[in-house]
């Protein structure tokens with residue numbers, strides 16, 4: 572299988588925040604943003620693997636900035652690293668100033684998807700070939716995040732989390 576760049580899986584969803592999607596402070600409801608990010612990330616994982624993909628875990632979400640009613644929200648997802656059957660997808664969320672059009676980063680998240688066959692069994696995916704400095708940085712740290720996620724899910728033992736142990740040595 573030929574390696575693919577993160578750019579090849581890039582997926583951009585742009586949409587508005589409507590009244591039914593907000594919390595009592597008139598900001599975007601967190602669950603709605605999680606769903607938008609899941610959708611974009613799942614399309615990115617499909618573009619990378621050309622397979623059916625399922626969300627295996629949400630590794631990190633930072634709701635660092637509220638997204639007010641009426642905002643134009645852009646969710647950008649790219650596969651940052653692929654392992655055997657799983658893919659880490661990085662998601663950046665931007666909001667756009669109505670008058671200037673200037674974009675500011677509002678949130679970010681990291682999801683893990685697994686490519687599966689028609690019966691739901693995991694199948695191999697192509698490798699990722701990072702190009703930009705940011706893509707290389709995200710690629711390099713992805714194994715550490717995978718081990719942390721597996722450790723928290725109780726799927727590996729602390730001794731097997733080699734990348735995490737290295738942090739404390």
Ligand SMILES: CC(C)(COP(=O)(O)OP(=O)(O)OC[C@H]1O[C@@H](n2cnc3c(N)ncnc32)[C@H](O)[C@@H]1OP(=O)(O)O)[C@@H](O)C(=O)NCCC(=O)NCCS
Pocket residue numbers: 625626627628653654655656657658683685687691693717720721724726
């Ligand atoms: C995701 C799923 C396919 C994994 O199946 P599994 O039997 O655990 O398969 P494996 O143990 O072989 O794991 C497959 C890959 O997922 C990775 N993985 C599994 N759980 C993970 C987790 N919590 N965090 C990070 N990676 C994980 C494994 O490391 C492995 O990666 P690799 O092949 O790239 O090394 C299975 O748990 C599933 O179908 N879950 C439901 C998915 C779903 O319905 N999502 C939508 C929720 S509404």
